[in-house]
Amino acid sequence: MEIERAVRGSGDARLRAKYDAAVHTIRRALALYPFEELAFSFNGGKDSTVLLHLLRAGYYLHKAASSGHVGTTVVHHAVQNCPMRTIYFEDPNTFPEIDSFTYETAATYGLPLETIRTDYKSGIEALLKENPTKAIFLGTRNGDPNAVGQQQFSPSSPDWPPFMRVNPILDWSYSDVWSFLLTCKVRYCSLYDQGYTSIGSIHNTVPNELLRDGSGGYKPAYTLSDGGLERVGRAKKAGKKNASVNGRNNNEARQRSRL
Ligand SMILES: Cc1cc2nc3c(=O)[nH]c(=O)nc-3n(C[C@H](O)[C@H](O)[C@H](O)COP(=O)(O)O)c2cc1C
Ligand SMILES: Nc1ncnc2c1ncn2[C@@H]1O[C@H](COP(=O)(O)OP(=O)(O)OP(=O)(O)O)[C@@H](O)[C@H]1O
Structure with a gap:
C-alpha cells in the first residue's frame, strides 16, 4: 500500500509517529463500529485530504489484520481504497477548485460521495434518519476554532444528533500535514x-x-x-x-x- 510504504520509507521519525497514532485511532474506530455505520466528512481541503489517505492506509491494515495477510501481496493488491460513506456539504460560495477537487478525488479513490446542500446540523440530522451512523471521521486539528475541547473521540455536542466525532489528526501541526502530503506525493487542491x-x-x-x-x-x-x-x-x-x-x-x- 503506497501510503504505508512512503511514510515507513521516509526516515522522518516525527511523521511516522504521527502517522502511527492516527492510523491507530482509525483502526480502533473500524474495530468498534460496523463499517456501514461510519462516515467520512470530506471537503477537499488539505486536512481532509490527509485524512482520506490515512483512512485508506488504516482500512488496508485493518483488512490485512482480519484476513491474516499483514504485509503480503494478497492484501496489498486487493485493498487500495476505503469505500466508506463520504459526506460533502456543498455550498455555492465554495471555491470551484475545491468543489472540482472534491468530486475528482472521490471518483479517483472510489468514495461513495453523498452531497448535502443544507447547513451542517440539519444535514447530519437527515443523514442519521436515513442511515444509522455511529461515528463520523473529521480532519479537525488543534488550532481550528472548532477543535476546542475535542479529543480523538468526541461525542457530538449536546444540541446535535448523537454520533461520535473521530478526529485522527487532531494533534497534527500545519507542518505535519505538509510533510505527509509531500512525502506521500498525493494530489491536493x-x-x-x-x-x-x-x-x-x-x-x-x-x-x-x-x-x-x-x-x-x-x-x-x-x-x-x-x-x-x-x-x-x-x-x-x-x-x-x-x-x-x-x-x-x-x-x-x-x-x-x-x-
Ligand atoms: C461532520 C460534522 C460534524 C459536526 N459536529 C458538530 C458538533 O457536534 N457540534 C458543533 O458545535 N459543531 C459541529 N460541526 C460544525 C463544525 O464544528 C463547524 O462549525 C463547521 O465545520 C464549520 O466550520 P468553519 O466555520 O471552519 O467552516 C460539525 C461539522 C461537521 C462537518
Ligand atoms: N463542507 C464540508 N463538507 C464536509 N466536511 C467538512 C466541510 N467543511 C469542513 N468539513 C470537515 O471539517 C474538517 C475541518 O475543516 P477545515 O476547514 O478546518 O479543514 P480543511 O478544509 O480540511 O483544510 P483547510 O484548513 O486548509 O481549509 C474537514 O477536514 C472535514 O472533515
Missing part, C-alpha cells in the same frame, strides 16, 4: 500552490500575505514556516477584526499549531 494556506468560502479567503513572492504572486502553502499563521488569509466571522489581525494576534491557536 491547486489553490494551495497559489498561496492559500487555509480555505473557507470565496468571500472570506485570500492567499496568505506572508507568502508573497515579491513579483506579484504567492509561494506554495507548504513554504509557510510558521504554521500558527495558516489562517492569516481567512477573515473572521462578521463583527470581528480582519484575517491578518486574527492570524497575528491569536497566540493561543498559534502555540497549539506550532511545530
